[in-house]
Every structure is written in C-alpha cells, then in structure tokens.
Amino acid sequence: MKGTIVAELTQEQRQLIEKMGIYHEQQGFPPVTGRIMGLLYVTDRLHLSFEEIVETLHISKSATSNALQLLQQMHLIEYTTYSGDRKRYFGALLENWHEEVLNKMESILGLSKLLRQANELRGDANPTMNQKVTERIEFMEFLSREVPALMYKWLQVRKG
Amino acid sequence: MKGTIVAELTQEQRQLIEKMGIYHEQQGFPPVTGRIMGLLYVTDRLHLSFEEIVETLHISKSATSNALQLLQQMHLIEYTTYSGDRKRYFGALLENWHEEVLNKMESILGLSKLLRQANELRGDANPTMNQKVTERIEFMEFLSREVPALMYKWLQVRKG
DNA sequence: TTTTTAGTTCTCAAAATTATGAACTAAAGA
C-alpha cells in the first residue's frame, strides 16, 4: 500500500525546519543536509522514507542520498527497514547527543595538544605567552575531563 | 628603525602553524584566517606587524586585511600601536577563551530553543519523540548553566 | 608640496562546494 509521499507539515513547522537548517549550516553542514536534520527533528514521525524526504523538501534524489550518507557517517541519523518493504526509513538518532558531547571534548583536546606543542617550540623565548597559553590549555583539559563527568552524573540522576 | 620583515620560524613551527590552520578551517574559518591564528599562537612575539604577517605567510595584503578584520570582530585578536610608529601590531587575545566558552553555550541554548519549539508544534502527536527531545533540551540547558559555573569556579581557584 | 608608508577597498579570477539530472545497479514484481 502506498501512503502519502509528502510529510504533512504546518507552515510554522516548515519555517522551523529552515531555522534549524540555518543553525546546522552555521555548524558546518551543507544546506540540504541541514534541512534534512531540521525535517527529522520537526516531524512527528520517528522515521521518514527516502521518497518522503525528497518530496517534502523538494530536493533531488542525489543530494538526498549524499546528505543521508554523510549524516549516517556522523552518527546523527539511522534507518530502519521492514521485511516486504524495500524502502528505508530514516530518523534522527535522538539519543546520540552523548557521543556528540564526547566528540566535541576530543576536538577541544586536539587543540590543546597543538597549543602545548606551540609552547614547547617556543621554549623560554616568551614566558608570558607560555604562561597565558598554559592557562588556556589547562582549562581545556579541565573541561574535557569535567564535562563528560557532569554528563554521566546528570544521566545517573535522570535515569535513576 | 626597520627590523626584519619576516618572523623567523623553525620548520617545525611552520608545520605547526599549518596544523593549527587546518584545525581552524575545520571550525569554519577561511584558510588564510586560520593560518594567521596559527602564526599568532606559534610565534614567540606577543605582537606581529601587518607586514610581518603578510611576508611570513606569503599572503596578499588584501587577504590579510580582511582576515584580520574578521578576527577582530570575533574578538580573537587585537592590535596595539606605538606613538611615532604608524604600524599596527597584531596579537592573539590569549585571555578571551572565557568569552568563547560563553558564546558556545549561548549557541547551544539557541538550538535548545529551536528544539523546544519543535516539541510545541508537534503537540501530542508523538509523545515518544517529545520525551527524547525534551531530555536533550534539558541536558543542553543544564550544560549552559553548569559549564560557565565550572569555569568561574576554576578561575577562582586558579587566580584566587 | 610631493613622496612614502600602511592599510583598505574594489574587481575579478580561481577554486571549492553544492546540488541537479541522467545513467546506472540491484533487487523485487509481474
């Protein structure tokens, strides 16, 4: 049986999808990819088919295919299948923000390593600079330890 | 008196500048802008002149001018002047990571507001989704409160 | 006043990114 091809959305919801799209663009996503994230967050359906995404956002199959693959690689979405139905049903991985937080901390730690190397190469040529950079490095390391700890504590309290 | 036009850097330092450049590119900066940040972090000089930046990185005056303006708007660098010397001396704002952290938290709060609106528009069409999204929203709000608190506490212990 | 210096702005070209449509693949259905 063939259902509706377009996910029904109010005008307000469509506007919100665009806002979320822009947010994601600002975080470095390509436009179409951001819109898809917006759609998957705004819809009341846990999963939308490939075709629904294409038709709802008025984007090409190829752009959709590429964007969905990117989002899967980033662990932001997943898809489900049903036997006897060849379609894929895509949904946002709404629980995966844990991972995102940890990744972000890794990235910060990456910069702290580069700054540490800068200090080493500077040697004692400019102690004032080294001291300021060290403060920043130590804060970054502190954050990378404390934010995950904070998160786990929060999850504990939440989940019981 | 005219000093050297090029900041002297070891090969290792030049490589590190590139790595920092790439890091900044990945954070959304244009390439030249990232290299300038790299240079200002790696050099042992608190301040470099416009001309030194141009000559050291082999980039055009126009690209340099634009990049420096962008970085100033982002509060990542500043410049000093000396009376009787028309040049501007640019340096990284090594202390401003406080602001950066607060801005990041604001940005996260921005997404949480969009997600909250998504939940409102969804109404009770999908309680499961609303509940999952709510958990994320609440964590984001929690982080936006706790990370600044953590930072101020850290600064207290450090400086106090 | 003319020239030099320091940097900005403008115009344009090169490069990179993004998305389209067509061709294609693989599996299912008729």
Added chain:
DNA sequence: TCTTTAGTTCATAATTTTGAGAACTAAAAA
C-alpha cells in the same frame, strides 16, 4: 523474462567562497 522500484553514482552546472592585484585613501615624512 521484462518491468518497476529504490537508491547510488557520475558528469556537469550553478553558486559560493576565497584570495590576488590594482587602485585608492589617509596620514606622515621629506
């Protein structure tokens, strides 16, 4: 087997981003 469906890949077009070089401005120096 032939056709349809679901999605991917390829070639290309459109757009955007980025940076170079020249022209320009404003202030200082000669």
